[in-house]
Amino acid sequence: MDSWSDIVDVCSSVAIHGSHIHVVNDIKFTGDKIPPMRIPSLSDETLSGKTPDVLIIGGGISGCAIARELTKWNLSVMLLEKEADFALGASGSNDGEVHVGFDLSKGSLKQKYVLLGNKIFDQITDELDVPFKRIGQYAAFTQSWLFIPICLLALWRRFYDGVWDTRIVTRKKLLKKNSTFSKKMKFAVYNSSAGVVCPYGLTIAYAENAAENGAELYLNTAVLDMETDKDGNITSVTTNRGKVYPKVVINAAGVFADDVAEMAKDRFYSIYPRRGTNSIQDKKAAKNIDTIASVQYINKAMFKKGHTKGGGLMRTVHDNVLAGPDAVETYKKEDTSTNAESIKTVYDKQKGTVPANSERDIITYFTGVRAPTFEEDFIIEWGRKCPNMIHCSGIQSPGLTAAPAFAFDIEKMVVEKLNPEKNKNFNPRRQGVPSLKNMDLEKRAEMIKKNPDYGIIICRCEEISKGEIIDALNRPLCPPTVDAIKRRVRPGMGRCQGGFCSPLVMQIIAEERGLKLSDVKKASTEAVVLYGETKGGALHG
Amino acid sequence: MVKTDVLVIGGGPAGLAAAISAKKEGADVILVEREARLGGILKQCIHDGFGLVRYGEKLSGPEYAERFIGEFLELKIKAKLLTFVTSIEKNDKGFKAALVSKEGIEEVQTKSLILATGCRERTSKQVFIHGTRPAGIFTAGTAQHFTNLLGQLPTKRCVILGSGDIGLIMARRLTLEGAKVLGVYEVKPTPSGLTRNIHQCLYDFDIPLYLSHTVTRVFGDDRLTAVEVVKVDEKMQVISGTEEIVECDALILSVGLIPENEIAEDLDVEIDPKTKGPKCDTHLMTSVPGIFSCGNALHVSDLVDYVSESGETAGKYAAHFALQFQDADNKNISSYTGVLGDGKLVDIEIGDNILYFVPQSLNLETDLSSVIVYFRSKDVFDNSKLKIKVDGKVVFEKKYAFLRPPEMEKLKLDFASFGITDKSLILAEVEVGVSE
Amino acid sequence: MNKEIVCITCPRGCIMKVTQEKDDLGKISFQVTGNFCKKGETFAINELTSPMRTICSTVKTDFKDVPVLPCRVSADIPKDKIFDVMAEINKVVITEKIKRNDIIIKNVLGLGVDVICTSDMLN
Incomplete structure (x- = not known):
């Protein structure tokens, strides 16, 4: 077939949602060349001959959460991530919502783990020292005739499905509490336990805590091939940094989960990638919204199974406004490029939520590629033909909410298989980089007295000090890149988008890590920012 | 708590000129600069062409800045470098700013405030x-x-x-x-x-x-x-x-450049949607008495000479504003009546073909006989005419062979002679297609 | 000969017309129109006979906090010598704390102008 959307339609139509029988897409797509997976340029033998108990493929939220939970045991845990940092796939480019599961029915893994995940989020974010705010969520409706059916659905969700905090809010109360909301709203479903978290912040925190507890995590490391024995067990895993011999392999490879399954000769599902674009607005826009809100229309979200389009508006955990995401199928698993239509789709719809909110306040936008299966549910189980692989696949929204919960179950699966001892030294608590601007003046002064670098502001938009940037560089696993620092302590996340601070951040990285300025990169090891000195440098041989 | 008459935020060309002029008027001045060196963006503008209007010379950015820095240092004005303003609040003695630096947190109480925060790039x-x-x-x-x-x-x-x-x-x-x-x-x-x-x-x-x-x-x-x-x-x-x-x-x-006015907005200063800078009177005082604006934070200028000029105006009147309360340290500034900046304001409306006009309003209690105004045309016009109308009557006009939006026009106007009252409707417009 | 020249002497940017005339004795003279000031006329005639430009650049230093120092030529140089002078500027490394207006390269390429420092930032 030469149309990707036709292939998606065929596969989706035969897929039974929630079924354990999965659609494997072997239809040949002839419309374009499907780009191969990007492989890091790094090539060495660092990992050659290593024999980890558990090898986790993928440094997204799933892989990092699993790695951290496994360090509670005396197991050698190795995690491989092919990108230059953690959470560079869907885990880092989503809206950061901690969901309640109102759109899910009992019976799916998604629903089970989203309820569990939401409940434990306070504990997890407290242990990992990651900001988390329960700011509540409104799903508003403009069609009055929906009031009775939605009330019934809300009751059902609350008492049957277990979404305990579901409430119906009438128009008057809704608009009284949220004066900026569209006057066209007639009523809304409200869930107070919905929250926001920084998605890459949480992933990185998991990775750091795993490293602190003894896991080995490798960036720029891709799985290229596997060998299996006659029983289907994986015996070796080839990477760009040597061959490793794990006892158990966990497939948390996101959009590439089906490719990894194929390497283990255990491909019993297909991933069909779905792009979603989110826009981030200036903090000034936060006056318009202090919660999560969206408008829902019949036939879209509530009664039609599958994914919704158009997303919502939310106040992020860092007090920006986020709009999105949309949902567009693609055959390019790593195509995170943005386009104008995606942003227009989202804003056209969100005018119906908060009319005063405008795309003029956009400071940046990004696209993530989700990794759903045609059945639209998570796959968390042992391999069907490969007995020593756990699939943690099809993880899409609400994967960020669910990961802390299913990581516990995968931990149990591994423990049952390998029977390890407890790790007595496990420390669940991670100490993040202090956020000076959020401290009261007295505490802040005290911190500056201890470390004067906390008093030198480098990023003026986000008010980030030199001390915080150096702290981030000294955390485990922090790559010496502008983007790694940006994702850890936020210089460059503000309205000037790093225009003023990026030269300063690069100087600090160079100084702290003993690098030449031109060796400090943007995101990946190939993302050159500077070509060297102007004088007697790059162009003057 | 440190006390001062005038607190200048920003050590670029606008802030330097403002601090120097406020000091020369006799005020106690503190300037806050977040970078390690004074000069602002001029430090990196190593090309020439600065100072033609002011000095009749083609200086490079650092040379232009260092003339002001020299004068600033000679006048022994207090500068706080590598210092960042984390918050400012209005109180009954003026404004209280919290400053962050290597030394810790310092609070400064000032009577007037000059925002010379420059601009950022789109x-x-x-x-x-x-x-x-x-x-x-x-x-x-x-x-x-x-x-x-x-x-x-x-x-x-x-x-x-x-x-x-x-x-x-x-x-x-x-x-x-x-x-x-x-x-x-x-x-x-x-x-x-x-x-x-x-x-x-x-x-x-x-x-x-x-x-x-x-x-x-x-x-x-x-x-x-x-x-x-x-x-x-x-x-x-x-x-x-x-x-x-x-x-x-x-x-x-x-x-494009966007004036940086986040501090101003936090203090409820009214922003002109055309300039993206604070709406000001002829003293470059904003809608909040005691807060002044200058340089590229006020409106993006094409020449640094005009940036310095607006700094000098803001500095002078910020000093005058503060010095009214010289012996009022223990009294409530906001309870003073009849103070400078307390007069009747009349807005200057902008009409056809004008992108923006600064200042945006006239304070009828002040001397309006020699007011410097800046404007930009909306488009490229040949043979056009700037007209100032009061209640529909043309009180001033000037012909221009060319008007181009990139080139800001500057004029000195005698508004005092235009017969303006607090009920007047003042309009500035450009008439195009005027025969030579 | 007729030529339109934009004056770069000041931000006004006058658009001038220059007419070159040869009299009976073969003597060349120029007529300049459209200029606002005398500098424009000089500039226009120079543009036709020997165009001159200034250069502003930086020189490398040995000081960690100031890796490069701004500089310029003390007077205009022939336009076709710009890249030759840049090559000379690129050879220099400042090892001592010099001041604004200090000479970095004396009589660069024998053009009769110096390359001078334009900032006190080393002090």
């Missing part, structure tokens, strides 16, 4: 450039920082979007350092920068200028590898079918 996302997120997208100012302050080359082969002056200056600068500038693309049908810069920065080096063109997409996973350029129609809409891929390693943006 970014690629603010002009909705799409595609991947590679390294190699720089605003012209960031490229200038790398090249002129750090001695590092940000590109070997680039495309520049926007014909603003910084973009043009950087085209020449990068060419001198050995980089190849493939072209400057401007979405408008006319250049945004000064004509002389088009000639001396582009044409002197055979760099093409593509008007009515823009960049829509960038390519490259790690470092930028190419950009897509397109032609646009007279409504600046993309003409499909004109897409062209230009291979290069960087996209440098000179697509």
